[in-house]
Amino acid sequence: MRRILPPLTLVLLLAAVPAWAQQPDRFDHVEHAKVFPSCTACHAGAVDPAAALLPSGLGCVNCHDGTVERRVYWRAPEPEANNLRFTHDEHRRRVASGAGADSTLACQACHIPTGSAWMTVEPAVLPQCLTCHGVQTVHLAAPDTACATCHLPLVEATALSTTDVKAFPVPPSHEAADFMTGGGHGNLANAGTGPTTYLVAPSCATCHAQEFCITCHVNAPETPTIQALARDPRSLAIPVKLEEPASHTQTGFQVTHGKEARKSTAACQTCHTQESCVACHIAPPKPVTTLYASGPDRGAGAQVERSRPASHQADFSAIHAPVATSNQQSCQGCHVRPQCLDCHRVTPDRTPQYHPQTFLERHPAAAYARETNCSDCHNPGSFCQTCHVQSGLGSPQRALQAGYHDAFPGFLLNHGQAARQSLESCTSCHVERDCLTCHSALYGRGFNPHGPGFDAERLKGKNPQMCTVCHGRGIPTAK
Numbered sequence: 001m002r003r004i005l006p007p008l009t010l011v012l013l014l015a016a017v018p019a020w021a022q023q024p025d026r027f028d029h030v031e032h033a034k035v036f037p038s039c040t041a042c043h044a045g046a047v048d049p050a051a052a053l054l055p056s057g058l059g060c061v062n063c064h065d066g067t068v069e070r071r072v073y074w075r076a077p078e079p080e081a082n083n084l085r086f087t088h089d090e091h092r093r094r095v096a097s098g099a100g101a102d103s104t105l106a107c108q109a110c111h112i113p114t115g116s117a118w119m120t121v122e123p124a125v126l127p128q129c130l131t132c133h134g135v136q137t138v139h140l141a142a143p144d145t146a147c148a149t150c151h152l153p154l155v156e157a158t159a160l161s162t163t164d165v166k167a168f169p170v171p172p173s174h175e176a177a178d179f180m181t182g183g184g185h186g187n188l189a190n191a192g193t194g195p196t197t198y199l200v201a202p203s204c205a206t207c208h209a210q211e212f213c214i215t216c217h218v219n220a221p222e223t224p225t226i227q228a229l230a231r232d233p234r235s236l237a238i239p240v241k242l243e244e245p246a247s248h249t250q251t252g253f254q255v256t257h258g259k260e261a262r263k264s265t266a267a268c269q270t271c272h273t274q275e276s277c278v279a280c281h282i283a284p285p286k287p288v289t290t291l292y293a294s295g296p297d298r299g300a301g302a303q304v305e306r307s308r309p310a311s312h313q314a315d316f317s318a319i320h321a322p323v324a325t326s327n328q329q330s331c332q333g334c335h336v337r338p339q340c341l342d343c344h345r346v347t348p349d350r351t352p353q354y355h356p357q358t359f360l361e362r363h364p365a366a367a368y369a370r371e372t373n374c375s376d377c378h379n380p381g382s383f384c385q386t387c388h389v390q391s392g393l394g395s396p397q398r399a400l401q402a403g404y405h406d407a408f409p410g411f412l413l414n415h416g417q418a419a420r421q422s423l424e425s426c427t428s429c430h431v432e433r434d435c436l437t438c439h440s441a442l443y444g445r446g447f448n449p450h451g452p453g454f455d456a457e458r459l460k461g462k463n464p465q466m467c468t469v470c471h472g473r474g475i476p477t478a479k
Contacts, residue, residue: 025072033119035063039107046107049089052076081164083157083206085150140171144188148202154209155230166237168207181245189225199228209235216242218292218301219269242271242302254309258333261287273301280306282336306334337376344377368422385429420451432469441471 040046045053054076064072110129111121126139133149135142151157154165178184189204209232214220221227247253261268265287273294278284292298311323324331359366367374378384411418419426439449449470450456460467460475467475 025074027074029119029121030117033117036119039111043107046088047092053088081157081159081161083152083154083160085148085152140169144171144173144203145201146203147206151206153202153205153230154207154235155205155232160234162234162237165207165234166239168238178246181243186225200225205229207235207238209233211235212238212240214297214299215240216299217270218273218294218299220299221297222269222292242299244302252310258285258287261285265290271299271302272304273298276302276304279304281333283332285333341377368418368425370422370425416449416451436470439470441474 036042042055042059043053044051057074057076060072060074063069108118109132110124112118113120113122113125114128129150130137130139130142133146135146135149154160173179173184173188176182176184189201208229210220210226210229211231211233212235213223213226213229215236217223217226248257262285268287269291272291274284274288274291275294277288277291281288294300355363366372374384435449436444438445438447440446456467456476464475
């Protein structure tokens with residue numbers, strides 16, 4: 001049976017453990033300034049790659065034996081994860097291979113601030129490092145192109161966690177108002193391009209990977225700069241949000257953007273998919289086909305919400321008729337004909353509103369000229385004939401007797417031109433047998449229905465069945 005110690009016993013046992021063994025001591029460099037004349041006595045790895053950079057702590061007992069000095073417990077701290085390109089050995093070899101003096105090899109050049117006392121040690125005195133590398137500014141204000149001098153690309157900094165990446169400081173250049181929307185980040189990414197340089201600026205690869213860019217860029221697969229970056233999901237830890245450019249917030253942009261898109265959609269392809277346009281455009285215009293459809297390895301793009309144009313105020317439905325009449329093409333960008341018919345289709349319980357009050361007097365000319373498609377709302381075989389019969393203008397029982405065309409008594413002599421121009425309007429009331437009364441080659445009056453320049457062979461080659469309606473099987477051939 002396992003024995004459980006009472007709480008008091010546990011406290012006594014813990015008290016028996018030396019205090020120095022419970023919490024490691026902190027090494028004070030300044031306090032030991034007179035003890036160590038050189039740094040490499042403890043940090044042998046700075047000059048010998050095979051040795052450890054930090055001591056084990058076993059040498060502390062030479063002094064701290066509990067008699068001469070109090071006993072201490074010290075252990076080397078766990079190295080912090082970083083993305084530094086720096087190693088003591090490589091740095092030493094690079095400096096030694098240069099033409100300058102070797103005074104920069106001294107540890108204090110990087111670890112002791114200029115003018116400070118011996119052993120006033122810091123992990124790294126960044127201003128002195130930057131000055132040595134020709135960067136005459138503070139750390140984060142250094143040119144973005146200088147990042148890769150000291151830092152590894154993100155994909156190579158495998159020791160960094162997602163939390164480490166999220167905590168990356170933001171350079172001041174990235175805080176500029178137009179950095180994301182004004183092309184600033186794109187110019188920076190392309191700064192390393194050239195015939196003998198990188199496809200993407202090394203400074204971008206320090207913090208970013210493809211996934212970060214794909215968050216916004218719909219055209220990522222077609223952008224060489226983005227494709228030059230390696231893949232690393234940790235890059236998504238850095239927050240990014242797709243924001244609309246300043247041009248998109250200007251008054252009237254919804255009205256004018258189509259004109260710009262018709263010129264070129266190259267700029268639109270960065271943020272917009274075909275789906276983002278279809279959110280508003282029921283009948284997609286041609287420029288939409290030049291955009292990329294959503295898919296893998298593409299950003300979701302701009303999420304567009306359909307909204308009423310500024311012109312469509314609360315009373316717009318009462319005054320929209322003149323606008324729709326003068327510019328139907330603009331209406332068709334968002335509306336389809338069935339939406340119009342929801343209100344304008346004539347029903348027994350609704351007064352017609354689609355046509356103006358005086359339209360009845362001129363509707364024959366409008367129907368003949370096909371200003372609109374009457375059959376969208378009306379059934380010519382019933383609606384039109386019902387009214388015409390009641391008005392004494394119905395189609396008569398005898399084919400050649402006046403009736404529907406009473407407005408022009410001589411219409412029979414010129415009806416051929418009208419039929420060729422708008423045969424559909426004729427079929428609203430007439431069937432083929434009405435025409436064959438006069439135009440059949442087998443019986444009737446034998447009038448030739450073919451106009452001047454008629455090419456019989458061409459029509460026969462395209463649709464010979466049409467010829468048999470009047471000629472039967474005896475279709476004439478060219479002589």
